Each structure stands twice: as structure tokens, then as C-alpha cells.
Amino acid sequence: MKIAVLGTGNVGQTFVEKLISLGHQVMIGTRNVSETVGREAFKEWHDKHPLALVGTFDDAVKFGELVVNATKGEAGLSIFSGLNKTFLGDKIIVDVSNPLDFSKGFPPTLIDGLHNTSSLGEELQKLVPNAKVVKTLNTMWCGLMVNPMLINDGNHINYLCGNDAEAKTKVMLLLNGFGWKNESLLDLGDISNARGTEAVLPIWVRIFGATQNGVFNFALVK
Numbered sequence: 001m002k003i004a005v006l007g008t009g010n011v012g013q014t015f016v017e018k019l020i021s022l023g024h025q026v027m028i029g030t031r032n033v034s035e036t037v038g039r040e041a042f043k044e045w046h047d048k049h050p051l052a053l054v055g056t057f058d059d060a061v062k063f064g065e066l067v068v069n070a071t072k073g074e075a076g077l078s079i080f081s082g083l084n085k086t087f088l089g090d091k092i093i094v095d096v097s098n099p100l101d102f103s104k105g106f107p108p109t110l111i112d113g114l115h116n117t118s119s120l121g122e123e124l125q126k127l128v129p130n131a132k133v134v135k136t137l138n139t140m141w142c143g144l145m146v147n148p149m150l151i152n153d154g155n156h157i158n159y160l161c162g163n164d165a166e167a168k169t170k171v172m173l174l175l176n177g178f179g180w181k182n183e184s185l186l187d188l189g190d191i192s193n194a195r196g197t198e199a200v201l202p203i204w205v206r207i208f209g210a211t212q213n214g215v216f217n218f219a220l221v222k
């Protein structure tokens with residue numbers, strides 16, 4: 001499948017590597033291609049993963065049949081509002097971003113207006129009503145998102161939410177390809193449930209702060 005990964009940070013790079021290893025064609029999206037490929041760290045990464053195509057956010061969305069949103073939480077809505085909506089159409093957006101505000105240092109807070117009575121996932125869905133936003137994987141470190149078998153034999157929880165049942169089923173298949181077992185996937189319902197999954201972050205960052213280890217996840221024990 002042709003997949004757009006918006007975001008050139010750790011998360012975007014981790015997704016690109018995994019998707020290429022699974023045989024997908026991938027374009028990573030950025031604000032300014034020449035500036036990004038000129039960055040030493042990005043260049044070093046791209047030299048190791050030359051199959052990754054690099055384009056603007058619009059180029060990537062036009063290329064992809066499915067779009068992964070791995071952009072900075074505070075920038076995500078303005079990135080999507082600036083996209084050419086014809087390219088985006090009714091594509092699935094796998095949204096792994098979090099509305100984190102690091103302006104006052106660590107631990108970050110959730111961005112004002114994007115928590116409790118709203119969320120980044122649902123504001124994104126409102127902004128692109130024809131697209132199908134599926135919020136998932138945002139509650140864990142990116143290494144685990146694409147390699148769940150790294151811990152506890154893959155027995156830990158990953159939530160999904162979104163308004164379109166068929167889109168969630170397609171995303172579940174993609175997640176199965178990463179190693180997620182169906183019994184580890186919990187469909188919470190519509191996109192407003194992103195209020196819950198994004199609100200996992202305040203405790204996640206504190207566990208990380210206390211243990212200095214991000215390779216953990218939560219499990220449902222009944």
C-alpha cells in the first residue's frame with residue numbers, strides 16, 4: 001500500500017522504517033523538503049532508509065492511500081488546515097499525535113482547549129470531515145507502537161477510536177501487521193473518546209519521569 005507519514009521526528013521515522021520493512025511504499029511529509037534533507041540527523045537516517053520518499057505534507061497526502069499523523073501536537077491542526085483537501089479526500093488518517101504543551105518544561109501539560117471537553121483527535125476530525133480519523137497508538141512510546149511484542153509477549157493495551165467502523169477495521173489489520181493481537185485492541189467508540197486516550201499522557205509522562213524508562217505500557221486486568 002502507498003502510505004503517507006506526516007512528521008519527520010522519531011515517531012515518523014519509526015513508522016516509515018516499519019512500514020517499509022512490511023513492503024509498503026512510504027512518503028514522509030515535512031514542511032520544507034530541502035531544509036529537512038539538509039538536516040544532518042535526518043540525512044543520516046535517510047541514508048539508512050533510502051526507500052523512504054520525502055515530500056511536502058501535501059505531496060505525501062497526495063501520494064498516500066492512508067495517512068499517518070505523526071506531527072507535533074501543537075502544530076497538527078494548522079498543518080491539516082493548510083492541506084489541499086482534494087488530496088486528502090476521504091482517506092483514513094491514523095492519528096498518533098498528542099496535544100502536549102512543553103512550553104513550561106517537563107512534565108508537559110495538555111494544550112488548553114484540547115482536553116477534557118475536547119481533544120486533538122476530534123478537532124482534527126471536525127477540520128477534515130470527509131476524512132476518517134482513527135486515533136490509536138498515542139498512549140505509548142513509538143518503539144512499542146510498531147513492535148508490541150517487545151514486552152510481555154505483546155499482552156498490553158492499545159485503544160482505537162473513530163467515527164467510521166470500516167476505517168477502524170482497516171487500521172486494526174495494519175496494527176495486526178505490526179504484531180498487535182486482536183485481544184490487545186480495544187475499540188472505545190467514536191472519536192470523542194480521544195479525550196480519554198490523550199488524557200493518558202499526564203500519567204504516562206510521570207511514570208517515565210519516575211522510572212526513566214519509556215518501554216512500558218498498560219494492560220487491562222479484570
Ligand SMILES: NC(=O)c1ccc[n+]([C@@H]2O[C@H](COP(=O)([O-])OP(=O)(O)OC[C@H]3O[C@@H](n4cnc5c(N)ncnc54)[C@H](OP(=O)(O)O)[C@@H]3O)[C@@H](O)[C@H]2O)c1
Nearest residue numbers: 007008009010011030031070071072073075097098141142
Ligand atoms: N515520541 C514518542 O514515542 C511518542 C509517543 C506517542 C505519541 N507521540 C506523538 O507523536 C507526534 C510526533 O512526535 P515526534 O517526537 O516524532 O515529533 P515532533 O517533534 O513532536 O513533531 C515533528 C513533526 O512536526 C512538525 N512540526 C513541528 N513544529 C511545527 C510547526 N510549528 N508547524 C508545522 N509543523 C511542525 C515537524 O515538521 P518538519 O518536518 O518540517 O520539521 C515534524 O514533521 C507528537 O504529537 C507526539 O506527541 C510521540
